[in-house]
Amino acid sequence: MTELLIPFEYDYMLRAMGISALVGAVAGLLSCYVVLKGWSLMGDALSHAIVPGVVLAWLGGIPFAIGAFASGMLAALAMAGLRGRTPIREDAVIGVVFTGFFGLGLFLLSLFPSNVRLQTIIFGNVLGIADADIIQMAIIAVVVALVLGIWGRDLMLSLFDPVQLVAAGGNPSHMRVLLLMLLAATAVAGLQAVGAILVIGMLVTPGATAYLLADRFGRMAAIATFIGAATGLIGAYASYFLDGSTGGSIVALQAAIFVVVLVFAPKHGIRASRRAAAHAVAEPVP
Amino acid sequence: MDGALAHPIGTRAGLSVEGVSVAYPNGHLALRDASFTLAPGTVCGLVGVNGSGKSTLFKAIMGLVRPSAGQVRIGGEKVQAALKRNLVAYVPQAEEVDWSFPVGVRDVVMMGRYGHMNILRLPRTADHQAVDAALARVGMADLAERQIGELSGGQRKRVFLARALAQGGELLLLDEPFTGVDVTTEDAIVDLLKQLREEGRIILVSTHNLGSVPTFCDHVVLVNRTVLAAGPTPEVFTGPNLLRAFGGALRQHSLPEQAKAHAPLEAGHVVVLSDDERPLVMAPDGRVLGRLTQDL
Numbered sequence A: 001m002t003e004l005l006i007p008f009e010y011d012y013m014l015r016a017m018g019i020s021a022l023v024g025a026v027a028g029l030l031s032c033y034v035v036l037k038g039w040s041l042m043g044d045a046l047s048h049a050i051v052p053g054v055v056l057a058w059l060g061g062i063p064f065a066i067g068a069f070a071s072g073m074l075a076a077l078a079m080a081g082l083r084g085r086t087p088i089r090e091d092a093v094i095g096v097v098f099t100g101f102f103g104l105g106l107f108l109l110s111l112f113p114s115n116v117r118l119q120t121i122i123f124g125n126v127l128g129i130a131d132a133d134i135i136q137m138a139i140i141a142v143v144v145a146l147v148l149g150i151w152g153r154d155l156m157l158s159l160f161d162p163v164q165l166v167a168a169g170g171n172p173s174h175m176r177v178l179l180l181m182l183l184a185a186t187a188v189a190g191l192q193a194v195g196a197i198l199v200i201g202m203l204v205t206p207g208a209t210a211y212l213l214a215d216r217f218g219r220m221a222a223i224a225t226f227i228g229a230a231t232g233l234i235g236a237y238a239s240y241f242l243d244g245s246t247g248g249s250i251v252a253l254q255a256a257i258f259v260v261v262l263v264f265a266p267k268h269g270i271r272a273s274r275r276a277a278a279h280a281v282a283e284p285v286p
Numbered sequence B: 001m002d003g004a005l006a007h008p009i010g011t012r013a014g015l016s017v018e019g020v021s022v023a024y025p026n027g028h029l030a031l032r033d034a035s036f037t038l039a040p041g042t043v044c045g046l047v048g049v050n051g052s053g054k055s056t057l058f059k060a061i062m063g064l065v066r067p068s069a070g071q072v073r074i075g076g077e078k079v080q081a082a083l084k085r086n087l088v089a090y091v092p093q094a095e096e097v098d099w100s101f102p103v104g105v106r107d108v109v110m111m112g113r114y115g116h117m118n119i120l121r122l123p124r125t126a127d128h129q130a131v132d133a134a135l136a137r138v139g140m141a142d143l144a145e146r147q148i149g150e151l152s153g154g155q156r157k158r159v160f161l162a163r164a165l166a167q168g169g170e171l172l173l174l175d176e177p178f179t180g181v182d183v184t185t186e187d188a189i190v191d192l193l194k195q196l197r198e199e200g201r202i203i204l205v206s207t208h209n210l211g212s213v214p215t216f217c218d219h220v221v222l223v224n225r226t227v228l229a230a231g232p233t234p235e236v237f238t239g240p241n242l243l244r245a246f247g248g249a250l251r252q253h254s255l256p257e258q259a260k261a262h263a264p265l266e267a268g269h270v271v272v273l274s275d276d277e278r279p280l281v282m283a284p285d286g287r288v289l290g291r292l293t294q295d296l
């Protein structure tokens, strides 16, 4: 029994669990907006597109978060620029741009194969993060949470009914850019917790799960935030014993919760839908 | 509400659309040189076939598309300034709403108050009161806690009307409010629009439902890629004008002599125009007599 408490005795474990819970919570909150906007592919694209920025920032000796964010924004600009100017469909544009950026990132990384810090950042290993990088992640998470605290309602309105936001004197395209920036920033923070390939899981799965459980945005946001925080904490904790991939355990745990909810959710689950359909058929016609 | 206090009825400037042309990025010129004006206290029908530019005109009035020529003035102000002052409320077409979105009836109506709140959009007592009053006014107070997808077609329409009421404002835009709505709800909506007119607001209603236009619109704007005619209903809503606006899109039936003998209409050639379930009946001189409530 006491063996299970060992991770709590190490400072580095406490830090790892704390930061992955924090990043998980913020990514979970943001995932609600991603899911409702239908931006899973965009999130995937951004989280891959930040990789070359990480390597270049390291080469230039600037904080990796800044390089990563800049690289994500550059990719978003490239996608926006191409969308209006070619007859190619949007998903193809996104696919080309993000694999291009990711490929460049992996190539740059392969030039420095022995750099453990870069490997840690890009492939995600929450137990091996440098303190300076933990601080960067924490700052990003807090800023994203604050921004959502201020503009979250406008953002939600821009997803539900952008014209009403206009009627209220707001601007939906500002909200689009804001969501893009929050997505890139959160991907930067999530990168080190789970790695570039799995970040998208944290940015979609909690929101998708919560969507099945809630009929109000506030509840959905609370559930997704909780799932993100809990899985982040448990994933980091488990990786002490499993000696396996932290990212893998966090994202796989989220997916497992999703599957359970998908089947058993009281209202929007598969079983509930079947029951409701059977009930409707059995009901006498009035 | 604030607006109504600042500008007592009678001193408010209305809506003016002056020479507005709108081209979409693909080069399609959806509106050319469209002009009309409306005074406060008017219910105006925006009438035209599908694709004639009704929604485009709404977008131009809300500043969602930038006219390539001409200008829109709301209460004497440019569109952006009018929007900042919450002067424009709108009710979307039902097809444009995501009914599975996780919002409740009360949440939607509260969205009408966003423009009155500070940046954090935290509702105050006045906002809650406005929402409650609006819900009561459309008869939706009992359903306030439902998710919007759990409502009937008519109830869904009322929610968005309540949102517009909670917002207040001088100009109310309704895009095809009668599509997919039962007769009871249609009557309730019309009653509400008439009340709003008495409060001195301008209500602009797009519809291709010809039969109901003369029953509640005191002005009509006929569109077909431009404004064909605009003015008081008796002057504009005439057979020749409608044929110009609708062309081949209307089914035109001339009643046989026997049917006319039973109908309490003037002698001569009665014409029934219909584009949907509510046919319009016109006298030989093109005057609109009313709408058909029963099948012939």
Ligand SMILES: Nc1ncnc2c1ncn2[C@@H]1O[C@H](COP(=O)(O)OP(=O)(O)O)[C@@H](O)[C@H]1O
Binding pocket: B024, B025, B026, B028, B030, B048, B049, B050, B051, B052, B053, B054, B055, B056, B057
């Ligand atoms: N976003 C758009 N891009 C290009 N053409 C459009 C767009 N929206 C509408 N149109 C075209 O403009 C014309 C007017 O459309 P619309 O204003 O929606 O008509 P209505 O509301 O009267 O049915 C139509 O021919 C339509 O195809």
Ligand SMILES: [Mg+2]
Binding pocket: B054, B055, B175
């Ligand atoms: Mg339309």
